[in-house]
Amino acid sequence: ARQLTEKAIKEKKIFSIYGHYPVIRAALRRKGWVEKKFYFLPKVVQNAEDMGSLACVGRSDPTSSQPPWPSPSNKCAEVKENQEMALEKIDNIHDVMSRLVKNEMPYFLWTIKRDVVDYHSLAGDQMLNHYGKTAAFTTKIGLCVNMRSLPWYVQANPDSFFPRCYSLCTETETQEFLDDFRRTMASSILKWVVSHQNCNRSKPKSKKAEAGSSDPSNKKDPENVDTKLRGLSGQLVDIACKVCLSYLGQLEHEDIDRPENTTEALTEDEWKDLTQQYYSLVQKDMAELKEMKETISHRCCQALLNKITSVKPQTEIDGLRNIWIIKPAAKSRGRDIVCMDRVEEILDLVATDQPPTKDKWVVQKYIETPMLIYDTKFDIRQWFLITDWNPLTIWFYKESYLRFSTQRFSLDNLDSAIHLCNNSIQKHLKNDKARSPLLPGHNMWTSSCFQEYLQKRGRGAMWGSVIYPAMKRAITHAMRVAQDHVEARKNSFELYGADFILGRDFKPWLIEINSSPTMHPSTPVTAQLCAQVQEDTIKVVVDRKLDRNCDTGNFELLWRQPAVELPPFSGSDLCVEGVGVRR
Template sequence: MSFTAKSPEGKVHCSFGSLPVLNPERLRTAKARADEAVKMHKVFSVQGPYPVIRAAMRARGWVEQRMLCQRPHVHQRHNAEGRASSNDAGDSDDDENSEDVEEEDPGGLYDLMSRLVRNEMVYFCWTNRRDAINNNSLQKEQITNHFAKAGSFSTKVGLCVNLRNLHWFDSADPDTFFPRCYRLAAQDEKHAFIEDYRRTACTSLLKYVVEREQGGEARSRNFRAVQDQRKRSRRRSIPVSLSQMIDIAVKVCQEFLESLDHSDIDKSLEAPQTLSKEEWEEFIDSYYLVVHGRAEVEISDQYVTSCKAMLQRLAEVSPQLDIEGIHNIWIIKPGAKSRGRGIKCSKRLDQILKLVDGDPTLIRESKWVVQKYLERPFLVHGTKFDVRQWFLVTDWNPLTIWFYKKCYLRFSTQPYSLDKLDSSVHLCNNSIQKHLRPSEQRHRGIPADNMWSDDQFRTFLSSQGQEAQWQAVVVPGMKKAVIHALQTTQDLMDSRKNTFELYGADFMLGRDLHPWLIEINVSPTMAPSTPVTARLCTAVQEDTLRVVLDRRADRTANTGDFQLIYRQAAVEVPQYVGVNLLVEGFKIKCPCSLPPLRSFNHSAPKHRGPVKEKEPAEDKVKPLPRKSLKGAELKTSSSRVLLPPPLFTQPTVPVPVETLHLPICAQAHSVFQLKRRPELSKACSEKVKPNSIEQHQSPSLPHKITALKQPRQAASSSFSY
């Protein structure tokens, strides 16, 4: 049935299209379920090809608000040009060309309920695009599947930069799980990369010498090259001083070791460098000729021993020495692209720098990164692969990480070889390999869809006698790498509650099965492209909802294959109060002096001797009475007696009798021992000048003072109150 609205003038305003015939019973059912969903805050929205999420939400009694022309309650951010902003999009390997799978809707019930809740608030939103959600406009109770500012670790640039700060969060070394990485647009990092490339060329030369002597890969490659007579004659025509190259390489490695031990600090800053720029260029060119198979060289046992010794010393301090190989290959990645787009491998320094310098836009935005390539990965039947591992973050404060127990392997379509650096050999992204035909030379044990589950890989390891390595080396290494990567970016993330996110981490395994983190992707693809992904992607989506929704209502709910591997202690974030300073404290009460002493008619005899020096702080001093308190002792160095000035604050409440030691003045060099009488409970507010006594009567505080003459050698005086 089609319905078209017309105005009285006959103009067509809108068309609602074809609508199903309404069944009264179905309408009552739809209205009842929609009303219950609104009452229980169970209205959800899904954007993207996620039929598993839709089915799982409906099974829990949720009603979908479908996004047709617009997305209510979920706003999209735009930049100045009106395009969707992707600054924080990160590396997403979700296929943008994927389409929603046509779902069954018996009698149009789901569509009818969606229309009934079209004006209601969405309480759960799952989308494959981060910029489809404006977190600032969300209500507190709304749940979303994307955190803001995830680019701090989900982009190649962000992961490269932030992992360098790991030492502030943990004692782990990022070089033990993340290949060395540099931003070529930053001048300081560009120079650091050039130095690293040169130093790696030196270690590669040492490895070449040792492996050729042992009959390794280098000898077999040279043997194949010797069969080409034309290239063979060309090699003989190129002079190369291998002994000089080895001496330079050993010296460069020695300086590197000294820099790690800080032994180079005492050296003069004006000391010349090992090689000048021109000498480095000459060394690198010679390195290309030797290692890349263009020059014939003779190697003596003396140099082999020297190279072995230096490599052993480097292996103790360089955790990435084993993955470097002899070709010095680096992989260049555009920092904001995903699914293997724009990634290239190169073994020549000039080609790497030229490739980056050719794109001024990426240079300006610091998007290019160059990373050390794993030249010696673990191979399955001679074919390279990587591992896709899922993990879930449900909170950033405290940081809470869930690790999925299942993963899968992605193979390349060509056998592994370093003779050519084609993406069909070295990039395992399914978005690249699915368009290529598997090579005839590839082992038949690898399926045509280029994927294995973790169970299939463990079976292969068992056939190699390494089954125990999966739980002992691979899984713990991947967990540690994920935790460390998130630790370094925790302070940069938006810790909004009722938010979660599922990530996909890509790992490669070294020859010892040690995992190396390559990158982390947001919105990992859930397309059922192979039987492996059809099963595992369905399971991980369902288990995600178990953790996010079911566990919210019941802490003991089943979480599927998700395992909680890290929960940080909560960090209290102080409330932001602006730039104004605030000082908190208590008001200090006004100090009170000692109660004044009563004066008497009796006075001590005045000092009649000549005064040698005038004391500026002392005026006329009143004599002390001779009869006051029994047992009071006074020791002075002259015939005049001085009373102690009120130098301390007397408490306003009664206190037990205690002893206080206070100086009289700088000239008297004596100390009085004062004892308060218990009946003194109030302090006088009048102040007494130092070294003087005011004539003052205090009828409320009667007291007497007795001064007794003491021997002259005593150095202190004592009073009792």
């Protein structure tokens, strides 16, 4: 133990870990590193239990006839007992080695949070798995605000991969959201008209109409009722068309030279009336509007939608319901997130919140047309690694995993259990009995399983040609925007977890980016992949320092920009002169 310790001290291979990271500990020990334990952490017993539990759930004996997951309880207990006996001897050695380096400086620190250590007092050759000031992209409000600056850094439109988002912090932001809700409402009315008239054209004469002709209640004044309903629908569509035309005019800057008194903006009362009619239309599905005869309005609606789609990349994901997702700006793991489709309820939720939390809500457009697997929603957790901010160096992980909802997808129910795929939420719920038995009981797939699923349906090329490249572009764009905000400490690195949702056209949409993504082996999928990504991270940040051509596992270099030289300091030399004053 002493010889190994002396060698580690000489080679500066002393590390410290704060948090439950047995894979990192084991990987470093295999490479000759010695751990200097935090004094406020539980000692060897916890470490042995961690190692045993990981081995029990994450590994299997290839010669055993038992399935790798889950192991029978007796077998697992027996294996764990044998491992603990072996690990007790090993940990006794490591415990001795840890005491031998108690006065040494650790050169590698892996913590669950950056604030565990004094970030600014670290020596230049100490490695840390965190950067400072990453809130610009690891918080919902930071990503929301900074994505708007993307065109200043890259020739790309953030609306093409990031659902539009508003920070409900100021009256200006709130008004922008309200305007967006109303525009989306207007375009949804046009979509509704087009979709229903297309359905009616493809069907024979409505049986409902024929049945209605024999209903005595419909014979009171059929002409008056029919005329009234058609008048209502015509007015609704006409106003929606005007709103959409006005929006298109703003995009083309036609409103710049227009006199202010010529604008035909709706009054607040007119907006409220239109909103209530819209709610009745899409949520109660007014049958009378389905009886509209095909007129010029259908062609006008379709033409307007085509124009809007050409300038607004998110028209497809907007759907018909105008659903938005309201999130606390700085929380994680899906806490306090709700879906709503009524603007007044959204604004009331934020308004009733008490300071200072009322300034920490963001609202983001919900993707109403996600890709489904067996009628179930899912998202993708994709890892990437930053090893330098100047030059910006991004490593992208080739493996990812899908997280399924426990419930079948439906827009008629806005319960978070249906629409949020976070494992921290879904693990507390039981799988819906009506859900497809083809889905995994633990609600996760590896990306390799997903590719097999696509291959069986003749869409195997979509992963390599659409999904994977688009996720790479989204991460690169997001990091380039955040680069100026992050504290770019040399010799630091950080692993992040990005969450994506696929649209029906296989296009990935970036939802959020998480720092310190969970590495808990909660399912067979995470037991395998989380251990793998941690070991590969060590390969990139430790092994590659000594050998630039070493194996980097499943990490591939995604982006490395030329280093940006800092401008030389040309100011005056400043000094302070004087004498100390003693009391």
